[in-house]
Amino acid sequence: MSEPVLPPHAAASAKPSRPFFLRRGPMEAVAVTVIGLGFLMLFQPFALVLYTYSLVTLLAGTFMFMIVSKFPE
């Protein structure tokens, strides 16, 4: 039995045009999570080491957000 052949437009829509790390939606969500994490690390009262690394986390998240928010949807 031969395999069903999809029309060209259906095949194109089934396959994502860009990989995960080049799409705006998911990468913005990742950047926002990193910013949120950095924010919590900055203001948490539990461990000084988390506070120490909060700025790096915040900066990483912010720069990531600035870059990925320019990606196409």
Place this chain on the structure above:
Amino acid sequence: MTTSPHTYADKAAEAAVRATPEPLARRVRALSDKAIAWLFIAPTIALLLAINIFPLFWAIYLSFTNYRANRPNAEVKNVGLGNYSRVLNDPDIWASMQTTAHFVFWTILLQTVIGFALAYLIDRKFRGHAFWTTLILIPMMLSPAVVGNFWRFLYEPQIGLFAYAVSFLTGIPTSEIQMLGSVSLAPWAIIIVDTWMWTPYVMLICLAGLRSIPDYIYEAAEVDRASNWRQFWSITVPMALPFIMLAVLFRGIENFKMFDMVNLLTGGGPGSTTEVASIALKRDAFEAWATGRSSAFAIVLFVAVFGLANIYVKALNRVKQR
């Protein structure tokens, strides 16, 4: 015979044209629309660069040096990331961050809940609602310096009206109600004042949100026999949410920088129980004169607020798209 303002404007324009030297007039006429637009916004951009952008970049530069503002002639050395390392390993600054977080969390929560509740009530359009709206807005219009000073009097244990009211309601002697002197009550004293002052602002933004909801949506819900409770959670809250989030964003950013009220009410005391980040920053910059280190501290706060603003703008866009 009276001359209309339009004629005056025309005459003034004609006079300006006549007074402009011909070579300059020819040059202006040759400018494109885009060039004229740039010419008009250039002063604003120059002012913005001078007042906002330049100090930001100057603070970033200073945060990498050992510069001290009380020794302007001393040699300025590059210390690399040393100031950031000290700020991010200092337990006292860490404690001030926690105080800030406590203050921001409670003020935002109280202001949002009370502000939205007030907006919901005012939106009912009962008799005299305009008068009550004006009355509620008064605290927001006062200067923080005035508010700080008169709340200090209200909190006075012996003569203060606040202490008297609490004593009247609870039976606790007024001398024991030390709102600004008590370690456990002082943070709440500031939270109460900030909530009193800025709840009207949140109310105003929420009221704009509530007034933007079209009546026909409620009418359709009435036809579908939706209860008031259901209408509130399915129409009012989702449609007013972008406005509520905007209010939270504005107040959140403002309260992270909160300085004047805390400085006037407690000055960071008793001890360091109300020493929020901005007070710690002021002490580092203008009492310890560690300008480089305090610049690094300010940049850390800036990055935190900038990151927060990014999250809120994304959340706001998502809510608007619904």
